[in-house]
Amino acid sequence: MILNPPDGGSFRFDPGALCLELLLTGGPGPLARFEVLDTPAGLLDWVAASRLEPPGLRLPPVDEGDLAAVREVRDALLGLTAARAHGRPLAAAGLAVVNAAAAVPPLAVRMTATGQREWAPGASVAGLLSTVARDAIDLFTGPHAAAGRIRECASHDCYLLFVDTSRPGRRRWCAMERCGNRHKVRAHRARTRSEGEEPCPQD
Template identity: 40%
Template sequence: MVATAPYDLRFDAGRLCLDLVATVGGRFSEEPVERLDGPARLRAWLVGAGVVPPGTPLDGVDPSWLARFRAARDLLHRVVHAEVDGRAADPDLERLNALAATAPPAPRAVRAADGTLVRAVAGPPDCEELVGRIARDAVELLTDPAARGLLRRCEGETCSLVYLDTSRGHRRRWCSSEVCGNRERVARHRRRVVNGRG
């Protein structure tokens, strides 16, 4: 798996659990892109995705956390894709439910330096609490008929991402218009040029 640059963290799938699945890019390509390539990247993802508020102490994030988040990500990938494909994934659902049973870290309202209230967590969270929060998001998504009905698979040729289509008319075709959509438009243009219609 290829590592990637920090700016490649994505938060455009529409749900926390889907954003975790999106931390592997091009899963079906010859060289999938690993976006969680170290503890620092996992810390950046946890804050960027809103799993924890900025300023949360994450010094305990180490390679064992990375392994647990990657395992949860692969589980979520299987469960979500099975649901989109209309297949049963009951053994994986049992594992997802077990992860979701862990209570997430308790939120607290605290005063920021400017006097406004901001969200914080009481002390450093542990890995299971954070994985549990993401698993709960997946359970909520998969058991909500309206949200589940908005799950779409990206039409990008090598893309494996599933996203929540909240676009007007629900006609979104790609996980990202800037990434997969642009690739498709460039490929279409090249085909027209090669065929003499460009």
């Protein structure tokens, strides 16, 4: 997904899972300035930009109750993902929210006469949340190689969460073009300053 932070410099960020893409829509506390799930258009824009397949999901009119439900699931996922990234216990309240969302029938697909996939009629926000919640359950309880690779960007001032899907499993940054490059620049400057220091003359 393309992120446009307030400080400029848009960049591509791949969190590695549908459920983690939802975390890019804002959140509580300091994340409130990124909030986009305060309007139906914000939710629909996220759906269109997400990795939901097939594309073109159509939802019925979204109301404030729907938006509140999506924010609740997102905030629960945010807490659970951060806890997993830092090796903390998973909060019971967050688990209850995600499990309740997953208990609803998810979005359904069907095959067209031309052999293509499309969303079946009857899509709803509840079905969308079930699909996201089930994706989170698959991520958290799936193969250890994936479940153990949920991480937070290593930059001290970036809190983006992702699952490292690379083969070596050594991803540290939200994106090399942003935090990775910033780290390289800081390290280069520090190294240059260190190499440029002259020893104090002896009396």
